[in-house]
Amino acid sequence: MAENAKAAGTKDVRGTAAGQRGGGETVFTPRTDIFETDDAIVVIADMPGVNKASLEITLEENILTVTGRVEPERLEGSTQTHREFQVGNYHRTFTLSDAVSREGIDARVKDGELRLTLPKFGPTRARKIPVQGD
Amino acid sequence: MVWRGFTHPWDPWGELNEVEEEMSHLFAGAYGGAGHDYPPLNIWTNAEGAIAIAEVPGIPPDQLEVSVINDTLILRGSRVPEELPAGSHYHRRERGFGRFTRSVRLPFRVAQDKVEARVRDGMVRVRIPRDVTDRPQRIAVHEA
Numbered sequence: 102m103a104e105n106a107k108a109a110g111t112k113d114v115r116g117t118a119a120g121q122r123g124g125g126e127t128v129f130t131p132r133t134d135i136f137e138t139d140d141a142i143v144v145i146a147d148m149p150g151v152n153k154a155s156l157e158i159t160l161e162e163n164i165l166t167v168t169g170r171v172e173p174e175r176l177e178g179s180t181q182t183h184r185e186f187q188v189g190n191y192h193r194t195f196t197l198s199d200a201v202s203r204e205g206i207d208a209r210v211k212d213g214e215l216r217l218t219l220p221k222f223g224p225t226r227a228r229k230i231p232v233q234g235d
Numbered sequence: 236m237v238w239r240g241f242t243h244p245w246d247p248w249g250e251l252n253e254v255e256e257e258m259s260h261l262f263a264g265a266y267g268g269a270g271h272d273y274p275p276l277n278i279w280t281n282a283e284g285a286i287a288i289a290e291v292p293g294i295p296p297d298q299l300e301v302s303v304i305n306d307t308l309i310l311r312g313s314r315v316p317e318e319l320p321a322g323s324h325y326h327r328r329e330r331g332f333g334r335f336t337r338s339v340r341l342p343f344r345v346a347q348d349k350v351e352a353r354v355r356d357g358m359v360r361v362r363i364p365r366d367v368t369d370r371p372q373r374i375a376v377h378e379a
Contacts, residue, residue, distance in 0.1 A: 132329040138320050145317070147330055149290035149357035176279045176286060183278035186290055213357015214293035 127189035131169070131215070142201060142219045148191050149213035156215065158208050165195045165206075167215065273335045274310065274359075282371060284364040285341055292357035293330070301352040301361055306345050308363060310337040344369035 131146040148156070151169035159166045169191040197203075200221050207218040274289040287308060291299060299312040313334040319325075344366040352361045 132331075134317070134328050134330050135326040136317070136319055136323055137326060138323040142326075145293075145330065147292040147357070149292040152356045174288070179279040179281040179286065181277065182280045182285075183276065185272070185275040186277060212293055212295055212354075213290070 127187055128192050129187075129189055130193050131167075131191045133193065137221075140221055140223075142221065144195065144215075144217040144219070146191075146193065146215040146217075147213065148210070148215050150188065151191065151210060151213055151215070153210055156208075156210055158217070160197075160203065160206065163197045163199075165197055165217075165219075167191070167193050167195075167217075169215070272337060273331065274337060276310075276337065276339065278339070282365070284343070284346070284362070287339065287361045287363060289337070289359045289361075290357065291354070291359050294357070296354040299354060299359060301350075301359065303345055303347050303350050303363070306343065307338050307340045308345075308350075308361060310359065310361075311335070 131148045133144060133146040135142065135144050137143075146167065148169045148171075150171035155170040157166075157168045157170075171188055171190060173188040197219065201219045202222050205220045209216045274291050276287055276289045279286045279288075289310060291310075291312065294312050294314050298314070299310070302309045302311075311334075314332050316332040341363060346364040346366045349364045350361065352359060354360075
């Protein structure tokens with residue numbers, strides 16, 4: 102499985118600012134772990150502020166795209182006096198290899214953490230071809 | 236800002252940073268390398284107090300401890316690494332794990348019994364009211 106995060110912009114504590122949208126909105130590449138088990142590839146991404154309603158996952162051919170929307174918070178009547186993280190949307194794409202089944206992809210989000218389970222095709226069994234005699 | 240002096244502007248947040256450096260511990264994993272404390276924190280303030288918001292993705296509320304000692308807010312917690320089934324291997328590891336402690340001293344007296352913390356979607360939000368006796372009071376001006 103390859104990963105196509107866009108070229109890095111400025112580094113942020115939460116991820117990498119992948120680019121700016123037309124409106125000057127910052128888009129972050131979520132920090133991600135990917136591991137492979139016997140029967141699946143598991144992707145875990147940190148997306149604080151994202152929940153089921155604000156998360157969109159699409160699969161087009163072999164490109165899996167994850168987008169999470171986070172509304173910047175403005176606290177009325179308060180001033181931001183200290184800032185260590187920026188608030189913005191998340192975006193990351195992954196290229197699936199042929200070993201991954203397009204069916205049965207499972208996505209769960211909890212506590213701002215996305216977990217994608219991509220099942221692998223079962224091991225290809227060597228098939229014995231019977232040879233017919235005359 | 237309400238606690239700024241008239242003639243000599245005082246930046247209480249400058250002082251806050253020093254306290255952080257002394258007391259915070261970096262997450263065991265890589266969080267952007269040295270210089271970043273975990274969890275990252277944003278603070279909003281007004282005359283009534285402050286709201287501190289921190290990003291704590293993947294940390295269940297029961298693994299997070301929020302406390303206030305005197306005027307210092309302390310966030311403690313841990314994120315446990317995933318136990319991989321036998322025969323598994325990582326292709327990519329970018330997320331950090333481990334225990335963390337983050338301390339921030341507020342530049343006002345805190346009404347400790349009124350501090351509230353909520354965790355939602357991997358964000359913790361702590362409302363830290365300023366003690367009433369410490370709040371600026373408007374002085375009525377009378378005509379002589």
